[in-house]
Amino acid sequence: MAVLLVVLGLAVWSAELQKSQGATGDNTLNLYNWGDYIDPKLITKFEKETGYHVNYETFDSNEAMYTKIQQGGTSYDLAVPSEYMVEKMNKAHMLLPIDHSKLKYLNTFNPDVMNRSFDPGNKYSLPYFWGTLGIIYNDKFVKPGEIQHWDDLWKPQFKDNIMLVDSARDIMGFSLVSLGKSMNTTDAPTLQAAKAKLDSLAPNVKAVVADEIKMYMAENEAAVAVDWSGEAADMMAENSHLHYLVPSEGSNLWFDNLVIPKTAKHFKAIYAFLNFINKPENAAQNAEYVGYTTPSAKAQALLPKSVREDKQFYPNEAIIKRSEVYKDLDPSVVGLYNDLFLEFKMHRN
Structure with a gap:
């Protein structure tokens, strides 16, 4: 009985360790983001709609995020670097290309925020906020x-x-x-x-x-x-x-962007999340919570008039x-x- 309890204890400890390291199975998404940079209700909604569990970790600087991903201790599926860091990570061969054929809402993005110099053609990144x-x-x-x-x-x-x-x-x-x-x-x-x-x-x-x-x-x-x-x-x-x-x-x-690190493992979950978070109603909800500018033109149209027409936060082309x-x-x-x-x-x- 004592041996059995030890074995069970080790199994629980191993499961918790795997969870902390972002390795809890195929029904998992390991998301690495800035603090308070997503509506928590959307994570709950995503989990209920898809059955995937989100392991959510945060960082406080691009450099800290870069170092942790470079070290490879955790297999993050998605991360949210800023524009210059996307360029740096790509130069260091740390990113996987995004399969545009799997994206449902690519045509909803504002053309002004796409195809920027740090990632021509958005081969490795999708704008999250700007x-x-x-x-x-x-x-x-x-x-x-x-x-x-x-x-x-x-x-x-x-x-x-x-x-x-x-x-x-x-x-x-x-x-x-x-x-x-x-x-x-x-x-x-x-x-x-x-x-x-x-x-x-x-x-x-x-x-x-x-x-x-x-x-x-x-x-x-x-x-x-x-x-x-x-x-x-x-x-x-x-x-x-x-x-x-x-x-x-x-x-x-500036642009903060969703990218797929080379260590990513859960690709079905990755594309499920990319489609979920860029669905216009979800993107609009996220923008209202975070307070930053959504890259989605269709999401912008769903925001209150006082927000979507505010040139302070949705600046003109000039x-x-x-x-x-x-x-x-x-x-x-x-x-x-x-x-x-x-x-x-x-x-x-």
Whole structure:
């Protein structure tokens, strides 16, 4: 009896270990996504409709996701990297091509978000959400028209009143745009000039923060913030005095994408999920929950009029054309961005 109990215990332990490693059988989908980036009700709905069980794990940066998939400890079936990371993963031969013949809703995607430079023909990725980098301002403290351009952030009236999201590419990026340069600049002297301009912004910067920026702005702790469009939507839902804009001189146009890592195992579940999540009514539900811009034109049509016609979050073609998609830069250049940004953060302290 004791031996039997030990054997049963080992069997249970083995099953739990397999579950934690994403290997629970053919009825499983191992999904690796950003935190709070899908409506949990949709996961439940998918499981009930298809019989597949979703093992859902989260990451907090593209780099962390890349490293874990590269190490190969877990056989993820789907992951959600940003555009430059799709390019990097593809260069490293970490992705499998997507079989378009198995996709039911490929023709529902907005043409503006398809066939982008990081994955021509969407051979390895499908857009999940997309958006922009921009400026959030509080009309309690900022007059109409007082902020329209990146350079307006340097106005002395915003002393100690601006919050910046903690992201080297984005903060260095808007400084580059303010100098008339590309957000994908690799030239060291130009990057140094962008950092020097950021140093001159330091008196206006109240804090450089991550997710807590949403709470601070919702609670009127600062007049202005620089953050992504989806984060802005969350803030604005909590505070009607907040507004979002993309400066006319351009910004970052970003895409988060569904990809199939080479270690994937559950292909029936993968295509079942891709078709489920891109079904227009499901995609619309997901967009309402997450607050980011859906790539599905048919899903957009199902959203409330106030959402689907909001040019802040569903920008027109002119804004899209003026904005840049991040490229996968050489690691040495990425290191320079990170080092200069760290120096800026230390400088302001």
